[in-house]
Amino acid sequence: MKIFFDFYEIALNKGKSIGIYNYSLSILKTLAKENDGNIEIVVACSGENLDEIKEIANIKLKIVSIEYPNFKKRLLWRLVNAIRLAKKQNADIYFSPKGFAPSLFKRKKKPFIVLTVHDMIPFYYLSNYPNYFSFFENHFITQSLKHSLTVANKIITISEFSKQMIYQHHERREDIYVVYNGVSIFTKNIESKKISPYIFAITSKLPHKNMINLLKGYTKYRELVTNPLPLVVCGIRDYELVGFEEFKPFIECVHFADENKFTTLFSNATLFLFLPKIEGFGFPPLESLMYGVPNIVSDIPVLREVLGDSAYFVDAENPEKIANSIISVLSNPIVGQNILASGKKTILNYSWEKCCDQILKIFETINKNND
Structure with a gap:
């Protein structure tokens, strides 16, 4: 053939x-x-x-x-x-x-x-x-x-x-x-040096990727805790942080990451955020499970279908709920452990x-x- x-x-x-x-x-x-x-x-x-x-x-x-x-x-x-x-x-x-x-x-x-x-x-x-x-x-x-x-x-x-x-x-x-x-996992040239904890997210300026609510949720989280983690966002540029200028010292934007950079960003993250309004599948949360990073994702049908119990689901159009979900996962290690334990079985399907x-x-x- x-x-x-x-x-x-x-x-x-x-x-x-x-x-x-x-x-x-x-x-x-x-x-x-x-x-x-x-x-x-x-x-x-x-x-x-x-x-x-x-x-x-x-x-x-x-x-x-x-x-x-x-x-x-x-x-x-x-x-x-x-x-x-x-x-x-x-x-x-x-x-x-x-x-x-x-x-x-x-x-x-x-x-x-x-x-x-x-x-x-x-x-x-x-x-x-x-x-x-x-x-x-x-x-x-x-x-x-x-x-x-x-x-x-x-x-x-x-x-x-x-x-x-x-x-x-x-x-x-x-x-x-x-x-x-x-799902692919890359192992080339992962930076093994110790990196300060941070939250990692993937989004873009396209409306369905829900960038604004993601940023609002993160900034609300910063207001609610005493020692908030910084945020690294892949898919946007610094100048796209319109309305969030005061938070620029705490938000690193990476417009594009090659395999090695992407792997380093994922593998060293403490928590991963993926909050689109609609997707056809949703690679990134599965990749976070491959790298052993718990995730918070939009509560939308396709991510429920793909991830099962291997995620913390949140109303991604509600910044306050996003903030509280970040606090819940970061403050209770058991939540993240349960996500990753379930994730070991989930990723076998893909x-x-x-x-x-x-x-x-x-x-x-x-x-x-x-x-």
Whole structure:
């Protein structure tokens, strides 16, 4: 079976989701590593992501362009060139980990289209923050998602919550499979020196990431205790602390962290905060469990689904409750210990090997049914 793996529109620091980049790279690495010779993997990429991908064994690279494609080239890729190149490679399966289908109609012959649709958050923005993105961006993305869901032969999504969101916004009901993500832990160059205790958080200025309430909750916590811990926030810049200027001495902003920095920030933290309004899955709280750091997370359906009892859940739109949850976890070690004890079992459910095994079964099913 030959798989055409579309990595062309995916690169670190391009687009709005580092999570999709990490997902795509983890799937590709695991498929290549676990390959027993029964599959061929052809990877379409640009020079922007070549350095990371060229180190992977057991794959064939097709460099579509040296530079990361602009909007016009991405559109042409989706409309014509992606499926044309997949056909030229005699692929059985075209796989897009980003979730957009390169076809006008559902295919009745090879290559069959399989997509991972991570979430339906663009529809959330259309309903709740219609003016945050441009009219064109709002409608182009949502209509592209709807079209992709219509024409793909099979759909993978990453949680039951995301599957229900697909049902909410699209009439499709068949051939939608929930395949949970894996979780990666990096062990390279972890700083072993002693670091003063701090609270670690991941957020961004995107409204659904809930940055303002996270910061309000943290500053309220500072007002309620005598020796508050400082906060390190990954995903925002200092100048985005508008309204929180007086707390800048206690808040360190890290806009982007590479693997080594990210690992150091996580592994040395005392507590982790993850407080979005909506997610498709939620990597970071699972990563905190991998690093042995208790977490406080939004009480939203998808995080209940993914984490079970392995988190301290809070109303993330209530700063006072956020503050009190920080105090509760930090003042009572038993709470954190219980989270981590439960987390040891929870993280066993999420491995890239298990994820890729399920994805390959989906590929094999469509391939065998159409031979």
